[in-house]
Amino acid sequence: MEKHNLKLLLVLLGSYLVCQFFGLASAKKILDRPEVRAQIAAESISIPHLVISLAVVTLFILLFLKFVKHRVPYKIFFGIFFFLGVFYTLSIWLPIVFSLAGTILLFYFYRRYHNVVFHNLIIGLTIVWASCLLGLIMSPWQMVIVLILFSIYDVIAVRLTGHMVKMFTGLAERGVTLALIIPTTFSNLGKPVEEAGITLIRRARSLPVREWLFLGTGDIALPMVFAVSVLEEGIWPSILVIIGAAFGIIFIHSVLARNRKPLPALPSLAAGAILGWMISKIFY
Numbered sequence: 001m002e003k004h005n006l007k008l009l010l011v012l013l014g015s016y017l018v019c020q021f022f023g024l025a026s027a028k029k030i031l032d033r034p035e036v037r038a039q040i041a042a043e044s045i046s047i048p049h050l051v052i053s054l055a056v057v058t059l060f061i062l063l064f065l066k067f068v069k070h071r072v073p074y075k076i077f078f079g080i081f082f083f084l085g086v087f088y089t090l091s092i093w094l095p096i097v098f099s100l101a102g103t104i105l106l107f108y109f110y111r112r113y114h115n116v117v118f119h120n121l122i123i124g125l126t127i128v129w130a131s132c133l134l135g136l137i138m139s140p141w142q143m144v145i146v147l148i149l150f151s152i153y154d155v156i157a158v159r160l161t162g163h164m165v166k167m168f169t170g171l172a173e174r175g176v177t178l179a180l181i182i183p184t185t186f187s188n189l190g191k192p193v194e195e196a197g198i199t200l201i202r203r204a205r206s207l208p209v210r211e212w213l214f215l216g217t218g219d220i221a222l223p224m225v226f227a228v229s230v231l232e233e234g235i236w237p238s239i240l241v242i243i244g245a246a247f248g249i250i251f252i253h254s255v256l257a258r259n260r261k262p263l264p265a266l267p268s269l270a271a272g273a274i275l276g277w278m279i280s281k282i283f284y
Helices: 003-031 034-041 047-067 072-093 096-113 116-135 140-160 163-173 186-190 193-204 217-229 235-256 266-283
Strands: 179-183 212-216
Touching (some): 003 072, 003 116, 003 179, 003 217, 003 235, 047 140, 047 163, 072 116, 096 116, 116 186, 116 217, 179 217, 212 217, 217 235, 235 266
8 A cells, every 4th residue: 555545544444533533432421321311211212213204315415406596505504513512412411511511612613714723623523423413322233234225325425326426516606514524734734624525526526526525424434423323232332342343444545546536425334334343242
């Protein structure tokens, strides 16, 4: 592997693992609260309900992209969603007042500097909130089915219909980049998100780009949801799920290094995560 590609892989893996382990720690902290654990035990979600909900959201975004070209509605909608995500994640660790203050401060710095580092913090914290929310009310076997279904969908949406690529690039053109932006150098963390968004659009059009890699929100969230759902079995099974998905990242990066076209990442991540869980069943 070229030195440049190895460096990118290490940064990509580091970003992924930090996000995953912080999500796992957040879920464990939630479970340590007896009142929250009791509330979670009373909640449930079916796979058809989850699939239909995500299908409706995807269809809504695609129709919105088709008919609404102005950036403002996207900024308002996703701004509110991300604000709530950051606030609820911080509230797992901090008192409400400090969580609100921290959220406001983070968004202030993002609005002022609008760079990659604050973008990644907001995306990462929101993913943790959503993943904990789902993972704590889903069983591991439910997540295995979800990962298989969504892996098939990922292949169809990226390689056959291409509508997932259109959705991501359409949102990027309107100033919303739904991915962690992985820089090749630390100096790129201070660069504007718009510059990275242009890179995302160029890569979707199969143009060679070396400045950044992108790790989609779903590619981070779904393995995290799975790891959280396994948490009741113990911390090590969850860790093995995360490590298994990390091997999926290594695989997809090695393929991407040879093929610059957009590729469905979820199948390899899901296969690694499920294999990690299966291995845990042998020892735990």
